[in-house]
Amino acid sequence: MLSDLARVTAEIGRDALLTQGAGGNTSVKIAGELWIKASGAWMRDAETQPTFVAVPLDELVEVARNGDEGALRVISAPAAANGLRPSVEAVVHAIIPHRAVIHAHAINSTVCAVLGDGEARFTAAMAGLGVRSRYVPYIKPGLPLAAEIARMNARDGTAEVLLLQNHGIVVGADEIAQVYALLRAVESALTFPVRRFSHAREGLPELERRAFEWDARHAPIACDAGLCLAVTAAPLTPDQVVFLGGAPCLMADGESADEAADRVCRETGIEPALVYAPGRGAMRRVSLSEGQRAQCAALAEVAARLPNGARVLGLTPAQARELIDWEAEKYRRAADAARR
Ligand SMILES: [Zn+2]
Structure with missing residues (x-):
């Protein structure tokens, strides 16, 4: 069972359209314990590096029911043996009754999760798949999210697929192979067409300067007035906040990328990873870690x-x-940062 979990986890981790960097997590419940991906571990490393931690299931469920942050910190302390600590979503996995659970920041699910009409789209797509589903309005990940799911389960029964608004997808099944197939089926049912961009510019040397370099994936987005507005108005997901410092910052006329980022940093105390020059292009910080670059690409x-x-x-x-x-x-x- 654990080797199956490691194999499927690594496979998901190698697909940038299913998960990025240390995001997302998988788990299986065996003999009263929840085996879950460790916080900060990358799914793609699941077969080659220590990745999973065992946590007593009944303790996690108890903590999720009474919302006890202090008790959760004690349970989540790094295991002495390998220094790994369970994912912040361990409580979410624990309160889902299915034996195998996957939480992923899969791209199509995430698109659906950030749309104003996402709930209606999701409900229709899941009805087409014939699975029990639930849309979960945004709430802070970890304990608050687990408590909300527990409350919804008690009221409306359990679901196999949960779309977490502004976050991602959770799927549950009894077997690991089943839950992986379900993740793939959900992503495919939620497929959004990829836009074709005509933008051909190669860079803006006069704006790149010291700390920023051209980002060919973000450049056409910054050049589309509607998309530029949608992406810079606010961060779309928690991982974007945590790893990219929030939404891409906008360059004012006459500013370089460095100057725009310094201005935002002075105002907010956060170093933005991405800078957009509306209508002209986009740049990312040169010093980003591999995990941060994966988050840039996902956005x-x-x-x-x-x-x-x-x-x-x-x-x-x-x-x-x-x-x-x-x-x-x-x-x-x-x-x-330690992986750099
Ligand atoms: Zn997540």
């Missing part, structure tokens, strides 16, 4: 699938702030 993949004229939902400043200040996310950022 471009999501943006390129946003339907023309669609209303896009972003995280509010308060929702972004609670992620930046969260100890569990500081741990993930530190783990990412």
Whole structure:
């Protein structure tokens, strides 16, 4: 069972359209324990590096029911043996009754999860698949999300597929092969066409300067007035806040990328990873880690699938702030920086 989990986890991790960097997690429940991906570990490394941690299932369920952050910190302390600590989503996996669970930041699911009409689209697509599904309005990941899912399960029964608004997808099944097939089926049922961009510019040397370089994936998005507005208005997902410092920042006329980023950093205390010059192109910070680059690419993949004229939902400043200040996310950022 654990070798199956490692194999499927690594396979998901190698597909940038299913997960990126240390994002997403998988688990299986065996003999009263939840075996779950460790926080900061990459799914793609699941077969070659220590990736999973065992946590007593009943303790996690208890913590999720009473919302006890202190008790969760004790349970989630790094295991002495290998220093790994369970994913912040361990409580979410625990309260889902299925034996095998996958949570992924899969691109098409994420597109659906950021659209104003995402719930209606999702419900229709899942009815077509014949699975029990539920749309979960945005709530902070970890304990608040687990408590909300537990409340919904108690009221309406359990679901096999959960779309987490502004976050991603959760699927559950009894067997690992089944749950992986379900993830693929859901992604395929939610497929959004990729836009074709005509933009051909190769760079903006006069704007790149020291700390930023041209980003060919984001450039055409910055050149599309509607997409540029949708993507820069607010961060779309928690990982974008945690790893990219929020939404791409906008360059003012006459500013270089460095100057725009410095201005935003002075105003907010956060270093933006991406800078857009509206109508001209986009740049990313030269010093980004591999994990941050994966997040940059994921944002471009999501943006390129946003339907023309669609209303896009972003995280509010308060929702972004609670992620930046969260100890569990500081741990993930530190783990990412340590991989450089
Ligand atoms: Zn997630």
